[in-house]
Amino acid sequence: MRGNQTWITEVTLLGFQVDSALEFLLFGLFSLFYTLTLLGNGVILGLICLDSRLHSPMYFFLSHLAIIDMSYASNNVPKMLANLTFLYLAFAATECLILVVMSYDRYVAICHPLHYTLIMSWRVCTVLASVSWAFSFLWDLVHLVLILKLPFCGPHEINHFFCEILSVLKLACADTWLNQMIIVASCVCILVGPLCLVLASYALILVAILRIQSAEGRRKAFSTCSSHLCVVGLFYGSAILLYMTPRSSHSQEQRKILSLFYSLFNPMLNPLIYSLRNTEVKGALGKILGKKRSV
Template identity: 45%
Template sequence: MELANWTKVSAFFLKGFSGYPALEHLLFPLCSAMYLVTLLGNAAIVAVSVLDAHLHTPMYFFLGNLSILDICFTSSFVPLMLVHLLSVQKTISFIGCAIQMCLSLSTGSTECVLLAVMAYDRYLAICQPLRYPVLMSHRLCLLLAGAAWVLCLLKSVAETVIAMRLPFCGHHVVSHFSCEILAVLKLACSDTSVNEGFLLVGAILLLPLPLAFICLSYTLILATVLRVPSAAGRRKAFSTCSAHLAVVLLFYGTVIFIYMKPKSKEARVSDEVFTVLYAVVTPMLNPIIYSLRNKEVKEAARKVWGRTWTSW
Protein backbone atom coordinates (compact mmCIF):
# COMPACT_ATOMS: atom_id res chain seq x y z
CA MET A 1 0.00 0.00 0.00
CA GLU A 2 2.81 2.40 0.81
CA LEU A 3 4.49 1.60 -2.50
CA ALA A 4 1.27 2.28 -4.35
CA ASN A 5 0.88 5.65 -2.69
CA TRP A 6 4.49 6.51 -3.43
CA THR A 7 4.16 5.73 -7.16
CA LYS A 8 1.15 8.05 -7.44
CA VAL A 9 3.13 11.12 -6.32
CA SER A 10 3.57 13.30 -9.40
CA ALA A 11 3.60 16.78 -7.87
CA PHE A 12 3.78 18.70 -4.61
CA PHE A 13 1.86 21.78 -3.53
CA LEU A 14 4.13 24.46 -2.08
CA LYS A 15 2.00 26.15 0.55
CA GLY A 16 4.36 29.06 1.09
CA PHE A 17 2.44 32.22 1.99
CA SER A 18 -0.85 31.22 0.38
CA GLY A 19 -2.72 31.99 3.61
CA TYR A 20 -1.40 35.58 3.64
CA PRO A 21 -2.30 37.35 0.35
CA ALA A 22 -1.19 40.76 1.65
CA LEU A 23 2.22 39.36 2.54
CA GLU A 24 2.53 37.79 -0.92
CA HIS A 25 1.87 41.17 -2.55
CA LEU A 26 4.52 42.75 -0.32
CA LEU A 27 7.14 40.06 -0.88
CA PHE A 28 6.85 39.99 -4.68
CA PRO A 29 8.31 43.46 -5.44
CA LEU A 30 10.77 43.20 -2.55
CA CYS A 31 12.14 39.80 -3.58
CA SER A 32 12.11 40.74 -7.27
CA ALA A 33 14.28 43.80 -6.61
CA MET A 34 16.70 41.90 -4.37
CA TYR A 35 16.97 39.04 -6.87
CA LEU A 36 17.79 41.50 -9.66
CA VAL A 37 20.47 43.15 -7.53
CA THR A 38 21.86 39.70 -6.67
CA LEU A 39 22.16 38.72 -10.34
CA LEU A 40 23.67 42.03 -11.46
CA GLY A 41 26.03 42.42 -8.48
CA ASN A 42 27.42 38.90 -8.52
CA ALA A 43 27.67 38.81 -12.31
CA ALA A 44 29.63 42.08 -12.16
CA ILE A 45 32.04 40.57 -9.59
CA VAL A 46 32.62 37.55 -11.85
CA ALA A 47 33.10 39.73 -14.94
CA VAL A 48 35.55 42.09 -13.23
CA SER A 49 37.53 39.17 -11.77
CA VAL A 50 37.88 37.63 -15.23
CA LEU A 51 38.46 40.77 -17.32
CA ASP A 52 41.00 42.58 -15.11
CA ALA A 53 44.41 40.89 -15.09
CA HIS A 54 45.31 42.47 -11.73
CA LEU A 55 42.58 40.39 -10.09
CA HIS A 56 43.86 37.05 -11.39
CA THR A 57 44.87 36.02 -7.88
CA PRO A 58 43.65 33.24 -5.55
CA MET A 59 41.58 35.67 -3.47
CA TYR A 60 39.53 36.87 -6.44
CA PHE A 61 39.36 33.39 -7.94
CA PHE A 62 37.56 32.22 -4.81
CA LEU A 63 35.47 35.40 -4.74
CA GLY A 64 34.32 34.65 -8.29
CA ASN A 65 33.35 31.15 -7.20
CA LEU A 66 31.38 32.62 -4.29
CA SER A 67 29.50 34.93 -6.66
CA ILE A 68 28.65 32.05 -9.00
CA LEU A 69 27.41 30.07 -6.00
CA ASP A 70 25.15 32.92 -4.91
CA ILE A 71 23.66 33.21 -8.39
CA CYS A 72 23.01 29.47 -8.58
CA PHE A 73 21.60 29.31 -5.05
CA THR A 74 19.04 32.07 -5.47
CA SER A 75 18.13 30.98 -9.00
CA SER A 76 17.30 27.49 -7.74
CA PHE A 77 14.13 28.72 -6.04
CA VAL A 78 13.51 32.48 -6.37
CA PRO A 79 12.08 32.53 -9.94
CA LEU A 80 9.53 29.82 -9.09
CA MET A 81 8.78 31.49 -5.77
CA LEU A 82 8.02 34.77 -7.55
CA VAL A 83 5.64 32.98 -9.91
CA HIS A 84 3.88 31.30 -6.98
CA LEU A 85 3.51 34.62 -5.14
CA LEU A 86 1.22 35.83 -7.94
CA SER A 87 -0.56 32.60 -8.83
CA VAL A 88 -3.12 30.34 -7.21
CA GLN A 89 -1.57 27.17 -8.66
CA LYS A 90 1.56 26.63 -6.53
CA THR A 91 2.55 23.14 -7.62
CA ILE A 92 5.92 21.70 -8.54
CA SER A 93 6.50 18.37 -10.24
CA PHE A 94 8.13 15.47 -8.40
CA ILE A 95 11.24 15.70 -10.60
CA GLY A 96 11.30 19.50 -10.30
CA CYS A 97 11.10 19.22 -6.52
CA ALA A 98 14.04 16.79 -6.45
CA ILE A 99 16.13 19.04 -8.71
CA GLN A 100 15.36 22.13 -6.64
CA MET A 101 16.18 20.31 -3.42
CA CYS A 102 19.49 19.03 -4.77
CA LEU A 103 20.59 22.40 -6.19
CA SER A 104 19.80 24.36 -3.03
CA LEU A 105 21.50 21.77 -0.81
CA SER A 106 24.55 21.61 -3.05
CA THR A 107 25.12 25.35 -3.43
CA GLY A 108 24.48 26.07 0.25
CA SER A 109 26.88 23.31 1.33
CA THR A 110 29.55 24.44 -1.12
CA GLU A 111 29.39 27.98 0.23
CA CYS A 112 30.11 26.68 3.75
CA VAL A 113 33.25 24.93 2.50
CA LEU A 114 34.30 27.79 0.22
CA LEU A 115 34.21 30.35 3.03
CA ALA A 116 36.60 28.12 5.01
CA VAL A 117 38.89 27.85 1.96
CA MET A 118 38.87 31.64 1.61
CA ALA A 119 39.86 31.97 5.28
CA TYR A 120 42.76 29.58 4.67
CA ASP A 121 43.82 31.68 1.67
CA ARG A 122 43.85 34.86 3.78
CA TYR A 123 45.81 33.04 6.51
CA LEU A 124 48.55 32.05 4.05
CA ALA A 125 48.62 35.51 2.45
CA ILE A 126 49.11 37.33 5.77
CA CYS A 127 50.90 34.80 7.97
CA GLN A 128 53.11 33.23 5.25
CA PRO A 129 53.56 36.10 2.75
CA LEU A 130 56.94 34.99 1.38
CA ARG A 131 55.80 31.41 0.72
CA TYR A 132 52.25 32.38 -0.30
CA PRO A 133 52.76 32.22 -4.12
CA VAL A 134 54.19 28.71 -3.78
CA LEU A 135 51.75 27.42 -1.15
CA MET A 136 48.62 28.78 -2.83
CA SER A 137 49.41 27.81 -6.39
CA HIS A 138 46.95 27.94 -9.28
CA ARG A 139 46.73 24.16 -9.21
CA LEU A 140 45.85 24.14 -5.51
CA CYS A 141 43.18 26.81 -6.07
CA LEU A 142 41.53 24.67 -8.75
CA LEU A 143 41.81 21.59 -6.54
CA LEU A 144 40.24 23.25 -3.48
CA ALA A 145 37.41 24.88 -5.41
CA GLY A 146 36.75 21.79 -7.51
CA ALA A 147 36.72 19.52 -4.45
CA ALA A 148 34.24 21.81 -2.69
CA TRP A 149 31.86 21.82 -5.68
CA VAL A 150 32.11 18.09 -6.46
CA LEU A 151 32.00 16.68 -2.91
CA CYS A 152 29.06 18.87 -1.88
CA LEU A 153 27.21 17.98 -5.06
CA LEU A 154 27.70 14.26 -4.39
CA LYS A 155 26.55 14.70 -0.79
CA SER A 156 23.45 16.61 -1.89
CA VAL A 157 22.59 14.08 -4.59
CA ALA A 158 22.78 11.28 -2.01
CA GLU A 159 20.59 13.20 0.46
CA THR A 160 18.05 14.02 -2.25
CA VAL A 161 17.85 10.46 -3.60
CA ILE A 162 17.39 9.00 -0.13
CA ALA A 163 14.66 11.55 0.67
CA MET A 164 12.74 11.25 -2.60
CA ARG A 165 12.72 7.44 -2.51
CA LEU A 166 10.62 7.49 0.66
CA PRO A 167 6.95 6.49 0.38
CA PHE A 168 4.72 9.58 0.54
CA CYS A 169 1.12 9.21 1.63
CA GLY A 170 -1.75 11.46 2.57
CA HIS A 171 -1.62 15.07 1.41
CA HIS A 172 1.29 16.37 -0.63
CA VAL A 173 1.31 19.91 0.75
CA VAL A 174 4.82 21.15 1.58
CA SER A 175 4.68 23.79 4.32
CA HIS A 176 7.36 25.88 2.68
CA PHE A 177 7.90 28.08 -0.36
CA SER A 178 10.43 25.62 -1.83
CA CYS A 179 11.22 21.90 -1.67
CA GLU A 180 13.23 22.27 1.52
CA ILE A 181 14.33 18.78 2.51
CA LEU A 182 13.10 18.87 6.13
CA ALA A 183 9.67 20.11 5.01
CA VAL A 184 9.43 17.32 2.42
CA LEU A 185 10.49 14.66 4.93
CA LYS A 186 7.47 15.55 7.08
CA LEU A 187 5.24 14.15 4.33
CA ALA A 188 6.85 10.69 4.40
CA CYS A 189 4.78 7.87 5.88
CA SER A 190 7.78 5.75 6.90
CA ASP A 191 10.65 6.06 9.34
CA THR A 192 12.92 9.00 8.45
CA SER A 193 15.53 8.50 11.16
CA VAL A 194 18.17 7.46 8.60
CA ASN A 195 17.53 10.62 6.59
CA GLU A 196 17.65 12.83 9.66
CA GLY A 197 20.85 11.16 10.86
CA PHE A 198 22.44 11.67 7.45
CA LEU A 199 21.44 15.34 7.50
CA LEU A 200 22.75 15.78 11.05
CA VAL A 201 26.17 14.41 10.11
CA GLY A 202 26.27 16.70 7.09
CA ALA A 203 25.24 19.71 9.19
CA ILE A 204 28.00 19.01 11.73
CA LEU A 205 30.60 18.69 8.97
CA LEU A 206 29.46 21.85 7.17
CA LEU A 207 28.59 24.25 9.99
CA PRO A 208 30.60 23.88 13.25
CA LEU A 209 33.77 22.49 11.67
CA PRO A 210 34.24 25.11 8.90
CA LEU A 211 33.24 27.87 11.32
CA ALA A 212 35.81 26.64 13.87
CA PHE A 213 38.46 26.54 11.12
CA ILE A 214 37.56 30.09 10.08
CA CYS A 215 37.77 31.32 13.66
CA LEU A 216 41.17 29.65 14.10
CA SER A 217 42.47 31.16 10.85
CA TYR A 218 41.42 34.68 11.81
CA THR A 219 42.79 34.29 15.33
CA LEU A 220 46.21 33.52 13.80
CA ILE A 221 45.75 36.37 11.33
CA LEU A 222 44.92 38.80 14.15
CA ALA A 223 47.98 37.70 16.14
CA THR A 224 50.17 38.26 13.07
CA VAL A 225 48.64 41.65 12.20
CA LEU A 226 49.10 42.98 15.73
CA ARG A 227 52.84 42.31 15.39
CA VAL A 228 53.11 44.47 12.26
CA PRO A 229 55.14 47.55 13.27
CA SER A 230 53.56 50.12 10.96
CA ALA A 231 49.99 51.36 11.36
CA ALA A 232 49.60 51.49 7.57
CA GLY A 233 50.50 47.81 7.29
CA ARG A 234 47.97 46.88 9.94
CA ARG A 235 45.25 48.90 8.21
CA LYS A 236 46.00 47.22 4.88
CA ALA A 237 45.83 43.75 6.41
CA PHE A 238 42.59 44.52 8.23
CA SER A 239 41.09 46.02 5.07
CA THR A 240 41.97 42.88 3.10
CA CYS A 241 40.18 40.60 5.58
CA SER A 242 37.30 42.81 6.68
CA ALA A 243 35.15 42.08 3.62
CA HIS A 244 35.54 38.33 4.00
CA LEU A 245 34.87 38.51 7.74
CA ALA A 246 31.69 40.52 7.11
CA VAL A 247 30.44 37.89 4.66
CA VAL A 248 31.30 35.05 7.07
CA LEU A 249 29.47 36.72 9.97
CA LEU A 250 26.47 37.51 7.80
CA PHE A 251 26.24 33.99 6.36
CA TYR A 252 26.84 31.95 9.51
CA GLY A 253 24.92 34.37 11.71
CA THR A 254 21.74 34.03 9.67
CA VAL A 255 22.15 30.25 9.23
CA ILE A 256 22.61 29.69 12.97
CA PHE A 257 19.71 32.01 13.81
CA ILE A 258 17.34 30.18 11.47
CA TYR A 259 18.41 26.55 11.73
CA MET A 260 19.87 26.23 15.23
CA LYS A 261 16.94 27.66 17.20
CA PRO A 262 14.45 25.27 18.86
CA LYS A 263 12.13 23.76 16.28
CA SER A 264 8.36 23.91 16.69
CA LYS A 265 6.17 21.07 15.55
CA GLU A 266 3.93 23.39 13.55
CA ALA A 267 5.21 25.42 10.61
CA ARG A 268 5.14 29.16 11.27
CA VAL A 269 5.02 31.83 8.59
CA SER A 270 7.64 33.86 10.49
CA ASP A 271 10.17 31.08 9.89
CA GLU A 272 9.50 31.23 6.16
CA VAL A 273 9.80 35.02 6.11
CA PHE A 274 13.21 34.84 7.80
CA THR A 275 14.26 32.09 5.42
CA VAL A 276 13.26 34.20 2.40
CA LEU A 277 15.19 37.18 3.70
CA TYR A 278 18.24 35.07 4.54
CA ALA A 279 18.26 33.23 1.22
CA VAL A 280 17.78 36.37 -0.85
CA VAL A 281 19.40 39.12 1.24
CA THR A 282 22.70 37.35 1.96
CA PRO A 283 23.59 36.65 -1.71
CA MET A 284 22.59 40.23 -2.55
CA LEU A 285 24.82 41.77 0.12
CA ASN A 286 27.94 39.73 -0.68
CA PRO A 287 28.97 41.72 -3.81
CA ILE A 288 27.97 45.00 -2.12
CA ILE A 289 30.21 44.25 0.86
CA TYR A 290 33.15 43.27 -1.32
CA SER A 291 32.81 46.24 -3.68
CA LEU A 292 32.40 48.80 -0.90
CA ARG A 293 35.18 47.43 1.31
CA ASN A 294 37.71 46.57 -1.39
CA LYS A 295 39.59 49.29 -3.26
CA GLU A 296 41.02 46.83 -5.78
CA VAL A 297 37.55 45.69 -6.86
CA LYS A 298 36.31 49.27 -7.22
CA GLU A 299 39.37 50.29 -9.22
CA ALA A 300 39.12 47.23 -11.46
CA ALA A 301 35.40 47.89 -12.02
CA ARG A 302 36.19 51.48 -13.10
CA LYS A 303 38.84 50.24 -15.54
CA VAL A 304 36.57 47.58 -17.04
CA TRP A 305 33.70 50.06 -17.35
CA GLY A 306 36.00 52.62 -18.95
CA ARG A 307 37.26 50.13 -21.53
CA THR A 308 33.74 48.95 -22.28
CA TRP A 309 32.43 52.50 -22.67
CA THR A 310 35.36 53.42 -24.95
CA SER A 311 34.78 50.39 -27.16
CA TRP A 312 31.10 51.33 -27.52
Protein backbone atom coordinates in the same frame (compact mmCIF):
# COMPACT_ATOMS: atom_id res chain seq x y z
CA MET B 1 -1.23 2.64 -1.84
CA ARG B 2 -0.25 1.43 1.65
CA GLY B 3 -3.26 0.41 3.74
CA ASN B 4 -5.65 3.36 3.59
CA GLN B 5 -2.88 5.81 2.64
CA THR B 6 -2.28 7.01 -0.89
CA TRP B 7 1.22 7.97 -1.91
CA ILE B 8 1.46 11.48 -3.33
CA THR B 9 3.48 12.53 -6.35
CA GLU B 10 2.78 16.27 -6.37
CA VAL B 11 2.81 18.98 -3.72
CA THR B 12 1.79 22.63 -3.54
CA LEU B 13 4.15 25.23 -2.12
CA LEU B 14 2.13 27.59 0.10
CA GLY B 15 4.79 30.32 0.16
CA PHE B 16 4.06 33.38 2.29
CA GLN B 17 0.38 33.36 3.19
CA VAL B 18 -0.53 37.05 2.98
CA ASP B 19 -3.33 39.11 1.44
CA SER B 20 -3.28 39.92 -2.27
CA ALA B 21 -2.04 43.53 -1.87
CA LEU B 22 0.95 42.50 0.24
CA GLU B 23 1.57 39.53 -2.05
CA PHE B 24 1.89 41.93 -5.02
CA LEU B 25 4.32 44.08 -3.02
CA LEU B 26 6.43 41.05 -2.04
CA PHE B 27 6.46 39.87 -5.65
CA GLY B 28 7.92 43.20 -6.77
CA LEU B 29 10.37 43.34 -3.86
CA PHE B 30 11.70 39.81 -4.34
CA SER B 31 11.94 40.33 -8.09
CA LEU B 32 14.08 43.40 -7.40
CA PHE B 33 16.27 41.47 -4.94
CA TYR B 34 16.72 38.65 -7.45
CA THR B 35 17.65 41.10 -10.20
CA LEU B 36 20.18 42.82 -7.93
CA THR B 37 21.62 39.42 -6.99
CA LEU B 38 22.21 38.47 -10.61
CA LEU B 39 23.46 41.94 -11.53
CA GLY B 40 25.80 42.33 -8.56
CA ASN B 41 27.35 38.89 -8.77
CA GLY B 42 27.50 39.13 -12.55
CA VAL B 43 29.45 42.40 -12.30
CA ILE B 44 31.86 40.87 -9.77
CA LEU B 45 32.38 37.84 -12.01
CA GLY B 46 32.87 40.01 -15.09
CA LEU B 47 35.40 42.28 -13.37
CA ILE B 48 37.44 39.30 -12.19
CA CYS B 49 37.52 37.88 -15.72
CA LEU B 50 38.35 41.20 -17.44
CA ASP B 51 40.85 42.83 -15.06
CA SER B 52 44.26 41.13 -14.84
CA ARG B 53 44.90 42.77 -11.45
CA LEU B 54 42.16 40.55 -10.03
CA HIS B 55 43.70 37.32 -11.33
CA SER B 56 44.80 36.15 -7.88
CA PRO B 57 43.71 33.26 -5.64
CA MET B 58 41.42 35.44 -3.49
CA TYR B 59 39.44 36.64 -6.51
CA PHE B 60 39.53 33.18 -8.08
CA PHE B 61 37.58 31.90 -5.07
CA LEU B 62 35.40 35.02 -5.06
CA SER B 63 34.40 34.21 -8.66
CA HIS B 64 33.28 30.76 -7.49
CA LEU B 65 31.29 32.42 -4.68
CA ALA B 66 29.59 34.67 -7.24
CA ILE B 67 28.65 31.66 -9.40
CA ILE B 68 27.29 29.84 -6.33
CA ASP B 69 25.22 32.85 -5.25
CA MET B 70 23.67 33.30 -8.70
CA SER B 71 22.87 29.57 -8.86
CA TYR B 72 21.64 29.60 -5.27
CA ALA B 73 19.15 32.42 -5.87
CA SER B 74 18.04 30.94 -9.20
CA ASN B 75 17.18 27.59 -7.66
CA ASN B 76 14.23 28.59 -5.45
CA VAL B 77 11.46 27.98 -7.99
CA PRO B 78 11.87 24.33 -9.00
CA LYS B 79 9.70 22.11 -11.17
CA MET B 80 10.84 18.88 -9.60
CA LEU B 81 11.01 18.05 -5.91
CA ALA B 82 14.10 15.84 -6.07
CA ASN B 83 15.93 18.25 -8.37
CA LEU B 84 15.57 21.14 -5.95
CA THR B 85 16.40 19.15 -2.84
CA PHE B 86 19.65 18.03 -4.48
CA LEU B 87 20.73 21.32 -6.05
CA TYR B 88 19.73 23.61 -3.19
CA LEU B 89 21.64 21.65 -0.56
CA ALA B 90 24.59 21.20 -2.89
CA PHE B 91 24.95 24.94 -3.49
CA ALA B 92 24.63 25.64 0.25
CA ALA B 93 27.34 23.11 1.11
CA THR B 94 29.63 24.42 -1.64
CA GLU B 95 29.32 27.97 -0.34
CA CYS B 96 30.24 26.78 3.16
CA LEU B 97 33.40 25.10 1.87
CA ILE B 98 34.40 27.95 -0.47
CA LEU B 99 34.15 30.38 2.47
CA VAL B 100 36.53 28.12 4.41
CA VAL B 101 38.97 28.03 1.49
CA MET B 102 38.81 31.83 1.24
CA SER B 103 39.64 32.16 4.94
CA TYR B 104 42.62 29.83 4.43
CA ASP B 105 43.74 32.03 1.53
CA ARG B 106 43.64 35.11 3.79
CA TYR B 107 45.53 33.19 6.51
CA VAL B 108 48.34 32.31 4.09
CA ALA B 109 48.43 35.85 2.65
CA ILE B 110 48.82 37.51 6.06
CA CYS B 111 50.66 34.91 8.14
CA HIS B 112 52.98 33.56 5.40
CA PRO B 113 53.27 36.38 2.83
CA LEU B 114 56.70 35.34 1.55
CA HIS B 115 55.46 31.86 0.66
CA TYR B 116 52.00 32.92 -0.55
CA THR B 117 52.53 32.34 -4.27
CA LEU B 118 54.14 28.97 -3.57
CA ILE B 119 51.45 27.72 -1.18
CA MET B 120 48.47 29.16 -3.08
CA SER B 121 49.54 28.17 -6.57
CA TRP B 122 46.94 27.97 -9.32
CA ARG B 123 47.08 24.18 -9.14
CA VAL B 124 46.30 24.25 -5.41
CA CYS B 125 43.48 26.78 -5.94
CA THR B 126 41.93 24.68 -8.68
CA VAL B 127 42.11 21.53 -6.56
CA LEU B 128 40.57 23.26 -3.53
CA ALA B 129 37.70 24.68 -5.58
CA SER B 130 37.09 21.39 -7.42
CA VAL B 131 37.08 19.37 -4.20
CA SER B 132 34.60 21.81 -2.63
CA TRP B 133 32.17 21.44 -5.54
CA ALA B 134 32.61 17.66 -5.88
CA PHE B 135 32.34 16.89 -2.16
CA SER B 136 29.20 19.01 -1.77
CA PHE B 137 27.37 17.43 -4.71
CA LEU B 138 28.35 13.90 -3.67
CA TRP B 139 27.37 14.54 -0.06
CA ASP B 140 23.97 15.89 -1.09
CA LEU B 141 23.47 12.99 -3.46
CA VAL B 142 23.17 10.95 -0.24
CA HIS B 143 20.22 13.16 0.82
CA LEU B 144 18.63 12.73 -2.60
CA VAL B 145 18.89 8.93 -2.58
CA LEU B 146 17.48 8.66 0.95
CA ILE B 147 14.58 11.02 0.18
CA LEU B 148 13.65 9.21 -3.03
CA LYS B 149 13.34 5.96 -1.06
CA LEU B 150 10.68 7.44 1.23
CA PRO B 151 6.95 7.04 0.59
CA PHE B 152 5.05 10.34 0.78
CA CYS B 153 1.39 10.20 1.77
CA GLY B 154 0.48 13.78 2.45
CA PRO B 155 -0.62 16.34 3.04
CA HIS B 156 -0.32 17.71 -0.49
CA GLU B 157 0.98 21.06 0.72
CA ILE B 158 4.38 22.30 1.93
CA ASN B 159 4.25 25.38 4.12
CA HIS B 160 7.31 26.94 2.51
CA PHE B 161 8.30 28.84 -0.62
CA PHE B 162 10.61 26.04 -1.83
CA CYS B 163 11.10 22.35 -1.09
CA GLU B 164 13.30 22.77 1.97
CA ILE B 165 14.44 19.36 3.19
CA LEU B 166 12.97 19.54 6.72
CA SER B 167 9.60 20.59 5.29
CA VAL B 168 9.69 17.76 2.74
CA LEU B 169 10.41 15.14 5.41
CA LYS B 170 7.19 16.10 7.22
CA LEU B 171 5.24 14.61 4.31
CA ALA B 172 6.83 11.17 4.65
CA CYS B 173 4.70 8.35 6.00
CA ALA B 174 7.71 6.25 7.05
CA ASP B 175 10.44 6.43 9.67
CA THR B 176 12.79 9.32 8.78
CA TRP B 177 15.30 8.64 11.56
CA LEU B 178 18.12 7.93 9.12
CA ASN B 179 17.36 11.12 7.16
CA GLN B 180 17.41 13.13 10.37
CA MET B 181 20.75 11.63 11.39
CA ILE B 182 22.26 12.46 7.99
CA ILE B 183 21.02 16.05 8.38
CA VAL B 184 22.66 16.26 11.82
CA ALA B 185 25.89 14.86 10.36
CA SER B 186 25.65 17.42 7.55
CA CYS B 187 25.28 20.25 10.05
CA VAL B 188 28.41 19.08 11.86
CA CYS B 189 30.47 18.50 8.69
CA ILE B 190 29.24 21.43 6.60
CA LEU B 191 28.41 24.08 9.22
CA VAL B 192 30.12 23.49 12.57
CA GLY B 193 33.38 22.02 11.26
CA PRO B 194 34.01 24.64 8.56
CA LEU B 195 33.00 27.48 10.90
CA CYS B 196 35.56 26.26 13.46
CA LEU B 197 38.22 26.25 10.73
CA VAL B 198 37.26 29.79 9.72
CA LEU B 199 37.43 31.02 13.32
CA ALA B 200 40.78 29.27 13.85
CA SER B 201 42.16 30.89 10.69
CA TYR B 202 41.05 34.34 11.78
CA ALA B 203 42.37 33.85 15.30
CA LEU B 204 45.82 33.24 13.79
CA ILE B 205 45.29 36.16 11.39
CA LEU B 206 44.41 38.46 14.31
CA VAL B 207 47.59 37.48 16.16
CA ALA B 208 49.65 38.15 13.02
CA ILE B 209 47.97 41.53 12.42
CA LEU B 210 48.62 42.68 16.00
CA ARG B 211 52.31 41.97 15.47
CA ILE B 212 52.48 44.36 12.50
CA GLN B 213 54.34 47.49 13.59
CA SER B 214 52.88 49.89 11.02
CA ALA B 215 49.41 51.30 11.66
CA GLU B 216 48.86 51.50 7.89
CA GLY B 217 49.89 47.85 7.54
CA ARG B 218 47.43 46.80 10.24
CA ARG B 219 44.64 48.84 8.60
CA LYS B 220 45.31 47.27 5.21
CA ALA B 221 45.39 43.74 6.67
CA PHE B 222 42.12 44.30 8.53
CA SER B 223 40.57 45.72 5.35
CA THR B 224 41.36 42.60 3.31
CA CYS B 225 39.67 40.37 5.90
CA SER B 226 36.66 42.43 7.02
CA SER B 227 34.60 41.80 3.87
CA HIS B 228 35.04 38.05 4.13
CA LEU B 229 34.17 38.08 7.84
CA CYS B 230 30.93 39.96 7.11
CA VAL B 231 29.92 37.36 4.50
CA VAL B 232 30.85 34.47 6.83
CA GLY B 233 28.83 35.99 9.68
CA LEU B 234 25.73 36.51 7.56
CA PHE B 235 25.76 33.09 5.91
CA TYR B 236 26.76 30.87 8.82
CA GLY B 237 24.68 32.87 11.31
CA SER B 238 21.41 32.45 9.43
CA ALA B 239 22.12 28.81 8.50
CA ILE B 240 22.98 27.84 12.09
CA LEU B 241 19.86 29.59 13.43
CA LEU B 242 17.77 27.58 10.99
CA TYR B 243 19.35 24.12 11.28
CA MET B 244 21.19 24.02 14.60
CA THR B 245 18.57 25.45 16.99
CA PRO B 246 15.58 23.50 18.37
CA ARG B 247 12.63 23.50 15.98
CA SER B 248 10.31 24.69 18.73
CA SER B 249 12.28 27.94 19.06
CA HIS B 250 11.11 29.18 15.64
CA SER B 251 7.64 29.22 14.12
CA GLN B 252 7.24 28.03 10.53
CA GLU B 253 6.94 31.64 9.34
CA GLN B 254 10.19 32.54 11.11
CA ARG B 255 11.89 29.54 9.50
CA LYS B 256 10.72 30.71 6.09
CA ILE B 257 12.15 34.18 6.73
CA LEU B 258 15.49 32.69 7.83
CA SER B 259 15.54 30.52 4.70
CA LEU B 260 14.80 33.57 2.58
CA PHE B 261 17.61 35.48 4.25
CA TYR B 262 20.42 33.08 3.41
CA SER B 263 19.00 31.94 0.06
CA LEU B 264 18.20 35.39 -1.40
CA PHE B 265 19.39 38.25 0.81
CA ASN B 266 22.91 36.87 1.36
CA PRO B 267 23.61 36.32 -2.37
CA MET B 268 22.37 39.88 -3.00
CA LEU B 269 24.48 41.42 -0.21
CA ASN B 270 27.72 39.54 -0.93
CA PRO B 271 28.76 41.51 -4.04
CA LEU B 272 27.85 44.78 -2.30
CA ILE B 273 29.99 43.89 0.71
CA TYR B 274 32.97 42.89 -1.41
CA SER B 275 32.72 45.86 -3.78
CA LEU B 276 32.04 48.61 -1.23
CA ARG B 277 34.83 47.51 1.12
CA ASN B 278 37.40 46.48 -1.50
CA THR B 279 39.55 49.10 -3.21
CA GLU B 280 40.80 46.64 -5.86
CA VAL B 281 37.26 45.77 -6.97
CA LYS B 282 36.27 49.44 -7.01
CA GLY B 283 39.42 50.24 -8.96
CA ALA B 284 38.65 47.54 -11.53
CA LEU B 285 35.08 48.83 -11.91
CA GLY B 286 36.34 52.40 -12.35
CA LYS B 287 38.82 51.21 -14.96
CA ILE B 288 36.13 49.40 -16.97
CA LEU B 289 33.72 52.36 -16.75
CA GLY B 290 36.52 54.74 -17.73
CA LYS B 291 37.23 52.70 -20.85
CA LYS B 292 33.57 52.78 -21.83
CA ARG B 293 33.41 56.56 -21.40
CA SER B 294 36.51 57.08 -23.53
CA VAL B 295 35.05 54.90 -26.28
